[in-house]
Each structure stands twice: as structure tokens, then as C-alpha cells.
Amino acid sequence: MKIASFNINGVKARLPRLLEWLEETQPDVACLQEIKSSDETFPAHEFEKVGYTPIWHGQKGFNGVAILSKGDEPATEVLRGLPGDDEDTHSRYLEADYKGVRVVCIYLPNGNPLPGPKFDYKLKWMERLRIRMAQLRAEEIPTVVIGDYNVIPEDKDVWSVKAMASDALMQPESRDAYFRLLGDGWTDALDLHHPRGGIWTFWDYQAGAWQRDHGFRIDHALLSPELADRLVASGVDKFARGREKASDHAPIWIELTD
């Protein structure tokens, strides 16, 4: 089973690129972030035409997540919205079951600028995520929490530590919160298979970042022990970032034994 994640940066603006990538790489499950679409305008039928059943949690203008699943046994929604704050109206969290695997699609807050309310929101969101992930661990369901974490875990995960030093993505508080998740027993799949670092999932549109390979790794797949035992490979579909009208993120994927 192959599970992928793609911060699509606008599902409607990017639809041809997204359908093309689905047909080429054929993931069983594709988690999307930043669909930037309300529930009403989400192009569900376009995915059904190419063999995927979508569920989605939209929001007008920005944010928004979706889970596409292939075949005649589509994913069933378990939870929509991260628990722990009734005031939080952002669409950043969607959880579903697919063929015995719990798939959690997240779009973690960016947190810039800092200091300020956006950074505070990011850190609080990460605390809430840790609580939910601890519940999932306790249930011992084979689980993957996959998506745009907006955290550069280590210095090896960024093209220039100096250029990004003051960014919310690599503040000590952001990194500490990320490593607390790993400490709770979750496996960072891409780090496991690419331990020397130097693999990026995001390249800025600005300043020729793609052409200069100035990127960093902020999209992650964290696996519970039950699923880590089934992990055979993981990677980045870097080719997608080089295309016309590309998202600023490249897709990531994990391959599991059935």
C-alpha cells in the first residue's frame, strides 16, 4: 500500500497537475493540504473520474485538507478538525480509515511572523496534536500522521541554516514540539530512509529557489509502531516541483507491506 501527501497550494488552480500526478504515481491514498477551497466548490467529481473517492474539510480562501482513496473500498471519515480548541476555525485536520490503516492528514500552522499570535497558535496546535496522537498510540491502531508539518526538524533538513534561522519553521520551540512526538514512539519515515538529510519537500517560488535547489524538508510522515513494522520505502516525488504551474511543495510517499 502506498500513501502519499501533497501540499497542493490551491486544488482548483492545480487540478491538471494533481490529476496527472495521481495517474502517474497511483497512490492508494493521497492526502492533500492547502486546497484553498470551500466545501461547496471542492472538485470532487474530477477525482471520481480518475478512480479516487475524496473526503474533504474545506475553508474559503486558505487552508483546507482532503483525503483521496483509490478503489472500491474508499476511506471512511473518523474525525474532522483537531480536538482541543472550540475557538479554532481553521480546516487543518482530517482523519480516516482505509483498509485497516488510520490515515491522519494534517496541515500544521506555519507560525510566522514571530513572536506573535500566529507562532503561539502553532505551538498550541502542536500540543493539541500531541494529545490526539497519544490517544491514537494508546488505541494501537496502525496509524500514519502525514502532511505539511511546517517544521524543519534538523539542520540537515534545510539548504541554509543561516537563511532560515529566524523562521518559525526551525525555532527551537517548533523543533522541540516535533521531537516530543517522535519521543512518544512515532517514526519519521523519510528521515529513517534518508538519514543524511539533504532531501527537500519545499522550494520557495521566490529568488530562484527551485533552480538553485534552495529547499527544506517540512512535509513528514510519522508512523505508529504497528505501521512502522510494515514500512518498506519512502521518498519525495521531486519531479512534480519542476513542472509548469507547480505547487511550491513536492509530494511525499510511503510504501507499506499489505
Added chain:
DNA sequence: ATGACAACTCATAGTTGA
């Protein structure tokens, strides 16, 4: 220190993102 790109919106300027 600043801006550079891009998508989106009660659009033609402002918000958000990373």
C-alpha cells in the same frame, strides 16, 4: 533590511503563506 512569487477574495488591493 528588504523584496522576490503565487493563489485567493463580498477582487482590481489586501491577506495568507513559507
